[in-house]
Amino acid sequence: MKSDLIQWIELDRSALNHNLRQFRSLIGKRRKLLAMVKANAYGHGMLETARMAVAGEADWLGVHSFEEGVALRDAGLLDPVLVVGYVPLAGLEEAVRQDLRFVVYNRETVLRLDKICQKLDKQAYLHLKVETGTYRQGIEHKTLIALAKGIRSSSCLVLEGISSHFANIEDTTDHSYARFQLKNFQENLTLLDDAGIQVPLKHMSCSAAAMLFPKTHFDMVRVGIGLYGLWPSRETYVSCLMKKKVPIRLRPVLNWKSRIAQLKTVPSGAFIGYGCTYRVTRRTRLALVPVGYYDGYPRDLSNVAHVLTKGQRAPLRGRVAMNYFAIDVTDIPGVKLEEEVVLLGRMDQDELTAETMAGWAGTINYEIVARINPEIPRIVK
Ligand SMILES: Cc1ncc(COP(=O)(O)O)c(C=O)c1O
Incomplete structure (x- = not known):
């Protein structure tokens, strides 16, 4: 590892490829696999992840914002990119120029896209998003056909897809609401069919749906976590x-690593860090880790978490500050300045998972990884 880094993220290419192959084996060769790389690829690094994904099993890339899509194009990625979030009307022209695909759910966007495409003499590929019960983005049953017909009446807009998103598939073992949403989605498909409108790509499956319900696979699955x-x-x-x-x-x-920035021995009774929230009860060897909540390490982990160093667990002492936290290495002999520390991931036989950190912080693994500061270097191994 480059020795001038004080913290970095290592990405395991073979793990990513393995995971993609697992989803491919679930959905078969015929369906498309969209790799969701929004939110900086859930904190993993969007460009690094996108390059690995399309070199592997991924057919499409999914992003939230058109800026993310433009960043993929600027990096030379030419694969189909679906923008699942809202694109401001003023951003549509740039998005069309960059051949991004759109999820649409309002007339204004469709009308503006039509004008832009006429002007640029270009086509744009649209995916209707239908409301099935998540009450986030999406159009209602009653407006579906009018919007679909509006798209079809344009000489330059292509109605390529129809999509929806589950509200309650991860949080429960009772999937009655997911089944209700699937039924709603199917009703939308029937409406289109009855109106004689063919849509080649139907998709509503996230990771959990892909794992649990083959019926939700349709023509493409959108896999994130x-x-x-x-x-x-x-x-x-x-x-x-x-x-x-x-x-x-x-x-x-993902493995999140850092190096120890200072070692010191403090007397029994010393208070550690802001707010003096921890007081040592013995002479303690403390090590300073140059990572803080600015980097996405949750402050809720103050006095709660441990990290790994020399293959052993070292508990956090005191508060997580903006750029630092302290660990107790009294019982780990041989720790020296710039010793490697694993904040998230594997070291020797031990592993610190995103789920463990999420449990400590009272959140979900998605949030733990997605909030890791994008400025930290990502290194593909
Ligand atoms: C529209 C959409 N599709 C797919 C996904 C991927 O979901 P997951 O990360 O659970 O696979 C997300 C993530 O939030 C999403 O917003």
Whole structure:
């Protein structure tokens, strides 16, 4: 590892490829696999991840914002990119120029896209998003056909897809609401069919849906968390077992590492860090880790978490500050300045998972990884 880095993220290419192959084995060769690389690829590094994904099994890339899509194009990625978030009307022209695909759910966007495409003499590929019960983006039943016809009446807009998103598939082992949403989606498909409108790509499956419900695979699945080797939730894993499915084996892709910036011995009774929230009860060997909440290490982990160094667990002492936290290495002999520390990931026989950190912080694994500061160097191994 480059010795001038004080913290970095290592990405395991073989783990990412392995995870992609697991999803490919679930969905077969005929369907498209969209790698969701929004939110800086769930904190993993968007460009690094996108390059690996399309060199592997991924057919499409998914982003939230058109700026993310433009960044992919600027990096030379020419694969199909679907923007799943809202593109401001003023951003549509640039997005069309960059051949991004759009999820659409309002007339204004469609009308503006039509004008832009006429002007540029270009086509744009649109995916209708239908409301099935998440009440986020999406159009209602009653406006579906009018919008679909509006798109079809344009000489330069192509109605390429129809999509929806599940609200309650990860958080529960009771999937009645997911089934209700699937039924709503199917009703939308029937409406289109009855109106004689063909849409080649139907998609509503996220990682959990891809794992649990083959019926949701349709023509494309949009895989996020699973791609990174993380389970959507414990409930998803349990649901697999309840359905007597053999759970796919996922391998975490991300390792977050740092180096010790100072070592010192403090007397028994010393207070550690801001707010004096921890007081040592013995002469203690403390090590300073130059990572803080600015980097995405949750402040909620103050006095709670441990990290790995020399293959052993070292507990956090005191508060996580903006750029630092302290660990107790009294019982870990031989720790020296710039000793490697694993904040998230594997060291020797031990592993610190995003789920463990999420449990400590009272959140979900998605948030732990997605909030890792994009400025930290990502290194593909
Ligand atoms: C529209 C859409 N599709 C797919 C995904 C991927 O979901 P997951 O990370 O659970 O696979 C997301 C993530 O939030 C999403 O917003």
